[in-house]
Amino acid sequence: xxxxxxxxxxxxxxxxxxxxxxxxxxxxxxxxxxxxxxxxxxxxxxxxxxxxxxxxxxxxxxxxxxxxxxxxxxxxxxxxxxxxxxxxxxxxxxxxxxxxxxxxxxxxxxxxxxxxxxxxxxxxxxxxxxxxxxxxxxxxxxxxxxxxxxxxxxxxxxxxxxxxxxxxxxxxxxxxxxxxxxxxxxxxxxxxxxxxxxxxxxxxxxxxxxxxxxxxxxxxxxxxxxxxxxxxxxxxxxxxxxxxxxxxxxxxxxxxxxxxxxxxxxxxxxxx
Amino acid sequence: xxxxxxxxxxxxxxxxxxxxxxxxxxxxxxxxxxxxxxxxxxxxxxxxxxxxxxxxxxxxxxxxxxxxxxxxxxxxxxxxxxxxxxxxxxxxxxxxxxxxxxxxxxxxxxxxxxxxxxxxxxxxxxxxxxxxxxxxxxxxxxxxxxxxxxxxxxxxxxxxxxxxxxxxxxxxxxxxxxxxxxxxxxxxxxxxxxxxxxxxxxxxxxxxxxxxxxxxxxxxxxxxxxxxxxxxxxxxxxxxxxxxxxxxxxxxxxxxxxxxxxxxxxxxxxxxxxxxxxxxxxxxxxxxxxxxxxxxxxxxxxxxxxxxxxxxxxx
Numbered sequence: 001x002x003x004x005x006x007x008x009x010x011x012x013x014x015x016x017x018x019x020x021x022x023x024x025x026x027x028x029x030x031x032x033x034x035x036x037x038x039x040x041x042x043x044x045x046x047x048x049x050x051x052x053x054x055x056x057x058x059x060x061x062x063x064x065x066x067x068x069x070x071x072x073x074x075x076x077x078x079x080x081x082x083x084x085x086x087x088x089x090x091x092x093x094x095x096x097x098x099x100x101x102x103x104x105x106x107x108x109x110x111x112x113x114x115x116x117x118x119x120x121x122x123x124x125x126x127x128x129x130x131x132x133x134x135x136x137x138x139x140x141x142x143x144x145x146x147x148x149x150x151x152x153x154x155x156x157x158x159x160x161x162x163x164x165x166x167x168x169x170x171x172x173x174x175x176x177x178x179x180x181x182x183x184x185x186x187x188x189x190x191x192x193x194x195x196x197x198x199x200x201x202x203x204x205x206x207x208x209x210x211x212x213x214x215x216x217x218x219x220x221x222x223x224x225x226x227x228x229x230x231x232x233x234x235x236x237x238x239x240x241x242x243x244x245x246x247x248x249x250x251x252x253x254x255x256x257x258x259x260x261x262x263x264x265x266x267x268x269x270x271x272x
Numbered sequence: 273x274x275x276x277x278x279x280x281x282x283x284x285x286x287x288x289x290x291x292x293x294x295x296x297x298x299x300x301x302x303x304x305x306x307x308x309x310x311x312x313x314x315x316x317x318x319x320x321x322x323x324x325x326x327x328x329x330x331x332x333x334x335x336x337x338x339x340x341x342x343x344x345x346x347x348x349x350x351x352x353x354x355x356x357x358x359x360x361x362x363x364x365x366x367x368x369x370x371x372x373x374x375x376x377x378x379x380x381x382x383x384x385x386x387x388x389x390x391x392x393x394x395x396x397x398x399x400x401x402x403x404x405x406x407x408x409x410x411x412x413x414x415x416x417x418x419x420x421x422x423x424x425x426x427x428x429x430x431x432x433x434x435x436x437x438x439x440x441x442x443x444x445x446x447x448x449x450x451x452x453x454x455x456x457x458x459x460x461x462x463x464x465x466x467x468x469x470x471x472x473x474x475x476x477x478x479x480x481x482x483x484x485x486x487x488x489x490x491x492x493x494x495x496x497x498x499x500x501x502x503x504x505x506x507x508x509x510x511x512x513x514x515x516x517x518x519x520x521x522x523x524x525x526x527x528x529x530x531x532x533x534x535x536x537x538x539x540x541x542x543x544x545x546x547x548x549x550x551x552x553x554x555x556x557x558x559x560x561x562x563x564x565x566x567x568x569x570x571x572x573x574x575x576x577x578x579x580x581x582x583x584x585x586x587x
Contacts, residue, residue, distance in 0.1 A: 113291060113566050125545075206528050225418055233429045246415050
């Protein structure tokens, strides 16, 4: 772990935004639900380090509360992807070549054919725009990602001697999957989890930006950018800071994913 | 080869049928009657019935699915609930913006990624490599619509090189039309170029460590000659896969970017249709995009099978 710069830098950035989100539950510099029109569209100053928006709300506070939305949406979406994808992948690997395996993999192909944004659009068209529907849309897209990864990881493990030993000992496929296969694909899943987490943050930002994600008054980075767009010529700070927040969070998660992969599998470091 | 082609064709057809079922059934559960929505709350029951009949809303779910799917196969996408014009016409107009935009972005992304990836791989570990890897790390993390807004600020508002949005139309001449698509295409291309450059680099590095490259070097070729003559061709396979996949991301990504630049493409059509509850338009556009994704992936698969016979038997 020593000298793993990616892990430290990425982990540090991730920690900053995760703490900002957590702290915002207890304290924010200014209440983001209170409008202060007298102080609208002010650039960065001592009182407002990142300036104020068109309603006079403090941008730093909005970014802290927005981190909550982004992280919550992405985290639950990864949870859905793992919660459904991993059991599917394990089942497919345990019953390799069966009709069930074929069905699971073709179902995955189908979900891949719908870019996540299209899934989101359909869900919004049907159920309306909300953070919850954004979670579902991003989560559905995560299912095949984890199912595939788990299946391919698990397939190579099924040929190992210790799995053979477990079968000889009379353990069933489900028990072997849970006790011997799953613990050995966990590293793969953690690395992929950080990557999907960062993609989830980007997707949430994009969806809220076009109005399909979190609805006002819930603060979200994508919405802040959408609000700032018409004012970008005279209030560029309104667009700059939420965008930087997204960029740095995603960058942090990606670096952390790279760092974790190097940590779990030092062989790969040489190859890259 | 023929067997492989037919097998893949069958699975293509099956994917399309299932996709159309999913889309149709998803929008089928939407509460509310489009006819009532169009005519307002004071509509008479008999006028409603006539309109429902015109829109093809009568009949069982199965009948309506076949009417919709069959219509699409003939190029008849139905009539928009709000504009009362054929959906196919509306999509056709918009496609002339969205499709060139996606292709433009794809070309840009390839033009940026290939030299960057090859350069980084050929100078592995050097300052050039570190720079390319650093820039692409940023390119992957940047939200493309935010990058688009920053470009508008710099190149449209401050420098006035481009207009901040809108599309002049193909009638204004190819150069002018292309110019108004340039900022959106760059915004779309940047993250994709970053991914592609990284794939290009790692694929080349893998190939460069193969035995036949060592043989070529032993025969007296320089590292650069071995790279251009032997490694590049073989490194292209994973790169082509990613390019195929990116086309779908570009088509879907254009939906958001079109909103930044107020381009009247498919993306804006979808959003207008969602807010107007014009579900038949949403249904048709989504189906069209999914169709494009499935067909492009099929074409990429076929291209490989032609180029690389080993891949025909693998699956």
